[in-house]
Structure formats: C-alpha cells, structure tokens
Amino acid sequence: MNKDGDRPNPDQLLLAIQRQEATETRGKLKIFLGMAPGVGKTYAMLRQAHDLKTKGVDVVVGLVETHGRKETVELIAGLDILPRISVPYRGINIEELDLDAIIKRRPALVLVDELAHTNAPGGRHKKRYQYVLEILDSGIDVFTTLNIQHLESRSEVVREITGIKVQETLPDSIFDVAHEIVLIDLDPEELLKRLQEGKVYTPDRALDAAQNFFQVGHLTALRELALRATSERVDQELQDIRRLQNVEKPWKATERLLVAVFASPYSEKLIRRTRILASAMGAGWFGAYVETPRQLTEEERILLSKNLALVRELGGTVITTMDESGAAGILRLARDHNISQIIVGRSKQAWWYRWRTKNNLVSHLINESKDIDVYVVTSDAPASSRTRGPISSLGTKFVLRDYFYVLLSLMGVSVLGTLLLPFLGYRSVGIIYLLCVAILALYVGRTAIWVAAIAAGVLWDYIFIAPAFTINFIQPEDLLLISMFIATAAITGQLMARLRRNQTMLSTREHRTASLYSLARQMTSAQSLDQVLGMAIREIELLMNADVAILIRTSNSEPATPHGSGSLQLDEKEKSVAAWVIEHSRPAGRFTDTLPSANAMYMPLTTANGTIGTIGVRPRNESQWTPELQVMLDTFIQQLVSGIERELLHELARKNMMGEESERLSRIILNTVSHEFETPLHQLEETTSHFLDKAAQSMPPQARNFGESIESNLKRLRRLVDHLLDMSRLEAGELKMKKQAVDLRSLLSKTLQKLELDLAQHHCRMLIQQSLPLVSADPSAMEQVFTNILDNFVVHTPEGSTLEIEALVQDRSLTILFRDNGPGLPPDDPDAVFGKFFKGAGQSLGGSGLGLSIAKGLIEAHGGVMSARNCEAGGAEFSVRLPIRA
DSSP states (O other): OOGGGGOOHHHHHHHHHHHHHHHHHHHHHEEEEESSSSHHHHHHHHHHHHHHHHTOOEEEEOOOTTTOOHHHHHHTTTTOOOEEEEEEETTTEEEEEEEHHHHHOOOOOEEOOTTTBBBOOSSSSHHHHHHHHHHHHHTOOOEEEEGGGBHHHHHHHHHHHHHHHOOBOOOTHHHHOOOOEEEEOOOOOHHHHHHHHHSSEEEEEEEEEEEHTOOOHHHHHHHHHHHHHHHHHHHHHHHHHHHHHTTTSOTSSSOEEEOOOOOOTEEEEEEEEHHHHHHHHOOOOEEEEEESSSSSOHHHHHHHHHHHHHHHTHHHHHHHEEEHHHHHHHHHHHHTTTEEEEEEEEOOOOOOHHHHHHTTHHHHHHOOOOOOOOEEEEEEOOOOOTTOTTOOSSSSOOOHHHHHHHHHHHHHHHHHHHHHHHHHHHHHHHHHHHHHHHHHHTSHHHHHHHHHHHHHHHHHIIIIISSSSSSSOSSSHHHHHHHHHHHHHHHHHHHHHHHHHHHHHHHHHHHHHHHHHHHHHHHHOOOOHHHHHHHHHHHHHHHHTTEEEEEEOSSTTSSSSTTTTOOOOOOHHHHHHHHHHHHHOOOOEEEEEESSSSSSSSEEEEEEEETEEEEEEESSSSOOOOHHHHHHHHOOOOOOHHHHHHHOOOOOHHHHHHHHHHHHHHHHHHHHHHHHHHHHHHHHHHHHHHHHHHHTTOOOHHHHHHHHHHHHHHHHHHHHHHHHHHHHHHHHHHOOOOOOOOOHHHHHHHHHHHHHTTTSSSSSEEEEOOOOEEEEHHHHHHHHHHHHHHHHHHHHHHHHHHEEEEEEEEEEEEEEEEEEEOOOOOOOGGGGGSSOOOOOOOTTOOOOHHHHHHHHHHHHHTTOEEEEEEEETTEEEEEEEBBBBO
C-alpha cells in the first residue's frame, strides 16, 4: 500500500490518460522539426513516406514545397499527389491545400509541408496548421515540417538573437497534439555549405540570407532551441508514462536536481551550489519550499522570500506544497517531478543538538529517499539553535498564550474534580483530565500538549490519588496507571493537534484553489478587457488582503495607465517604479532588491508579444505576506495574463472584422460612385470638346479660357474615376492580365511621349541600354504603372527637377529604377506612399492618392515587386522588379 502522500496526483493522471485517449481516436501527427530552412526536413519526410508506401500504407502528397531543390523534386516522384486548390488573390491565383479533397480521398497518411504557412485570404482557415488539425480530426495521419522559429513561445527569442521578427507563427499547443517529434539536426557549418552550393535558396536569395539570418552564431542558437524543445517534449512523454504506470521511483533518463529552500541565510549557498551543478550536468533544477503549520517570524519570512527570488533569478523553477512534515513534502515533490538528486543543507551542530534532533530533515530524507540520491552540504558556520528552516521544523513555536490556556484549563479541572471526587472517584477524575488534554489539542501547539499531559498526570496523582497532596506511588499499579495516563494524554493530544493542523492546511488549500477557480471562471466569462482587470483586482484584494493596482499600456508611445477599480493609490514615485517594471520586464518595489523603497511590489504582465503592463500589490498587514502568497500571486498573474491576451486578441479580431467590413463597404461605394460618374462624365467631355471645337474662334478669350479650364478639370476627374475603377477591379480580383512578351524600354519611351506636355517643366533622362530582356506582362497595365509613377513625379517635385530612369538585370529579374531629386518620401515609413488615398505634404487637393497604390497592385499581379526608398543624396527612388520571360 502506498502512503497517501505517495499517491499520484489525480489531476495529472487524468490529463495523461486524456492525452493517450486522444491519440487513439484521432489521426497521428508527426512533425519533422529543424533549426532553419535547408536542414533536410522535407527530404526526411519524403524518404519515410516512401518507406511506408513500400509497406502498403496509402500515402498521398497533400502539399509539398520543393523550392526548386533537385533532391526534393526527385523524391516526390512515385507518390500520389493530390491536386491543389487555386485561390484568387489580387489578380493572381495562389495554390493552396485542398482540404475537402483530402478528407474525401481518406488516405492513411497525407504529407503537408510548412506547417506554419499563412493561407491566402478567402480560404476556410487562416493558417495551414488549422487545416492539419481538421485532417487529424477526420482520423487521417499527417506528416509535416516545422522550423523552431515559428513556435510562438520561441519567436521573441529568435528576434532577439537574429534581429529578424518572425511573421508566421503557430501556438505551442501544436506540440501537445503531435504524436511524434523528429528532430532533423545538421551542423551549422554544413548548412552554410549547402547554402553556398545553392541547395537551399537561389543564388540571389542565398547571398542575402548568408548576410542576415544564416550566420554561424544565429544557427547555433537556433539549433540549441530546437534541441531543447525536443528534449522538453521527450521529458513530458516520460512524465505521462510514469503517471499512467504509477511509477514511484524516478527514472534517471536525465538528471533533475531539487534544492530544499530554507528560511535561512545558508540557503543561498545551497541554491548557488545547485545552479552550478545543474549547469555542469546540463540538467534542469527546482527550488522546493514546503509550507508547514509553523508560523514564520518576520526575519524568516524576508529570508525565505529572497531565497525563492534567487531561485527564479538563477533560472530555476520554484515548486511548493503544503505538508505537516517538511521532509515528506520534499519527497513527494521529488517523485512528482522525477527528481534524480536532492540537495539539502545541514549546519555544523553541537553533539547535544544532533542527539535532540536525530529525527530531523536530513535523516528523514536519507532514510526515505529510496532511489533518489541525497547530497548533504554542510555549512561553514555553526547554526544558531533558534534559526530553523520552514521545511526542517517538526515542532511548534513557543507561545505564552498556549501555556496560559493549559494552566487555566488544568486549574478548572482540578477544582471540578475536587467537587466531584466524593461522587465519581479518582479514576473518573483522571478521565476528565484526559478529556481536557484532548480538547486543549484543538487550540494549542504540540509542545504545550506535552506539558499539559505531564502536568495533568502529576496533578491527578498529587491531588486525587491517596495519599493526597503527595507524589508517592504506594502501589505499582498506581505508577503504571499514571505512566499510561501521561502517555495516553500525550498521544491523544498529538493526534488531535495533527488533525487540527491538517484541517487548517486543507482549509487554506481549499480557499486558494477556490480563489484560483473563481478567478479563472470569471476571466472566461468576462466580455471585455475592463471586466477582466476589474475581476482580477477584486479577487486578489480578497485573497491577499492587499491594495492592488493594474497598469496596462495600450501603445508603445503612451505610458501605462492604472485601472479605475484599483484600490492602490499611485503617486509619481510609484508610477515611475511601475514604468521601470514595464520597460525592463522584471519585478521591483517592496520585498525585492530593486527599488525596495517603493510602497508596493510590482510584477510585470508579460505576454508572448512583450510586457504590456504591471500589477502593484501592497499588503495591508505586512506580517501576513508570506512566500506562499507570493507563489499564489504568480499563479494569479499567469491567469490574468491569459485573460488579457485573450481579450486583446478578441479586440484585434473585432477591429479586423470592422476594418474588413469597412473596406468592403468602401469598395462597394467606390465602385458604385465610379460607375455612376461614368455616364455623365462622358457626356460632359463630349459636350465640352464639341463646344470648344465649334465655337473656339468666335467666343471671346475669357470664355475660351473658361472652356479650357472646364476641359482640364474634366480630364482630372476622368483620371480619378479611372483610378477608382482600377482599384475596385484590383481588390475584387477582376482585373485580367493579357500577358505577352513586352520590351519595357519601348513601352517607357511611348509613355514619356504621351506625357510630354505634363513633363514640359521637368527633365527626364533614360539610362537604359538599347536591348533589354523581354518580360511577360500586359502592355496596357505596365503603361498605366509607368504613367502613375511619372504623374507622381510631376505632382511631388518642383519645376526643373530631374528624373533618372535606369534598368538593371539581376539573375532572372529585370528592375526599373525611377530616381528623382525632389523632397523625398516620409522618412519613418517610405512605403506609406503605396497606401490608398495617401497624400503627400505638398500635394494639391485634386489628386486621388491612388496612383502608386494601383501601380503596386498591378506589379504584384504580374508576380513582381514594387518598393520605395529615400536616396542618400536626397530625393526618392521607386523600384519595379519583374521576372524575365523564359
């Protein structure tokens, strides 16, 4: 039979069983994980797919990206390939995974490459991994590939290492769904060699990658992240197996260290020693604190808080539990976390102190640890007998009040026994004393119970056993009776005291669990961020008897503002401490070593996207602020951050939905207005042209000027309507390209001739060779692109400005550069000029602000790229890059 403390955690056991059942009812997901592109994930996936196919497994290729790699293309041959679905986007068709075809085909295994890919707009799901989850729900196994930088929890670390923000990420919960993780490892030097040989990217992209992402230091760090993620996954699987099989002794597949944390100055040495050992062994480590019924002094509370903070600062994990015996609690935590080594300290003690505490913490751990190694570190200085750790104390604190209760109770029983002695006899009085000791155990500590039991025995003998008022055992049975009485009273009292302490710990645990459940439930039901923050403040105030303030930063440019329902009043000093915490993502304030003069303690609220705020807590009674409450606060903060993240995502989704709806209505209105303008505008143009042609010679000069002004403004209006119609067609994907072989130099010359009058006050120079490679393009669309760029030059540069047009041939693309010497682009965001209805600082109200946006859309519809930047010597440069016709 296992002891109660050694039984597996039922919640953890249930979770492990649910995971196992989930893998039996759904398809199995296998992830080929790598540190970077090019390590061979897709290659390994295809090789294993071929092996399974030779064994009779129905394998199909749902979507595999070859990226032009010869080895990958050769491996796809021989596998059944499902056709992809074509999704129109901005005038071009993008091929995506055909989910319905896969579910209808129902193969045993489907290959889906690049799990973190973002799908083209208009599909069923935004992310490819959502398609994979739906495939798994249909009972179909999936092989897929993933790079470590695409995991949400690792993306911020990758940005700090490489300086590159990863745009496509997926939640870490995908690892929980995966049935198997296969790490495809490759030495960074070998990967760089593959990059130079053109086996990863094309030569132009390979050069750019080698200068940025693909550096030895970056790849080594990414490799460590991938190895660590795989190790964590294996460790989780090991823990599940141990829980399912109810294994008590640790499986030392990997070293895991646990240090027992004391409320003692000597614990700092233990913690640092454990950190050094863990680092040398490459092992994970934990700092364990066991909450016992003994109340800590103010000095011990401060020491314990610093020691637990040191564990977190050095990279350890703090784990806590409640138990009457510190040693039993440590052993239970060690077994729950598969600990291989326990590090515990023992001070140099006098022989009499060691004899008095022979059943102390160290002895208990050594005797009961079984397969767990126990390392005892002896302190350099002798310990004071008054300094005890919260996990090593098996007694209770001396309290004068307890002895006053004992004295008062025994005096009352003695008086009552004297009155009832003629009627009951001295044996019955002994039973009353025994009852008194049992009742005292409900209110006083252990030491007081021993004193009460001995005192009750002595009083019973002295007052009630003949001869009275003497301590003299005439009969041997009286001596035995008194001895048995004292032993029975002491044992009964100790059992009652233990029950009382257990009840107290259970009540405390139940209260904290209920508070945590209440917070989680209210977070789930909250409808807005304001409700989440208000509920969190109320719950934390009730549980911790403290004043609370939560400050949230809505944007990086604005300071964090406190929530209105907080009870903690913040002056300028407190606000500056809160701002420091948000900026540095570290705790500060009271009970910490950073800015300790603050009135409250401030903890950062950190999400996957960074620190968004802080929570300030000031206990109303500092003596009640214990390390256990600090642990509870950490748990509350995790729940609060989850709730805040959820509401921020909901708010972002609502804004995106509103933005999409606004965009849709805008397109409808623009399209409608543009078409409604078309007919009357055409009639006005014909009427004005006819009027000027027929009456130009007979009308006075002033009237002729009015007519020419009307004609000029009608042309401007015509251009605006054409732009609106083009933008509507682009966004709806209705603008069809009639591509053919085009000589861009000839097309540019033709466009410049058409705009000769508009460019009369400017200078244009074409620095383009006579023969350029042909591109596959729609001539009318490209002419409009050039017209819009030249028109932008005329509007935004002063008269006399110069425009240079240059062509560059790079690999398989042709780039046309338009470089002027005007005022330039917005310095903070040059690409803002491609936004719809963007107006420059000096542009007249007559411009539409759509020309460059339409030009960029047309270039992208051709599979090209258009960008803008400011030149170092001044002016703006627009770049149009198109693929060369094969």
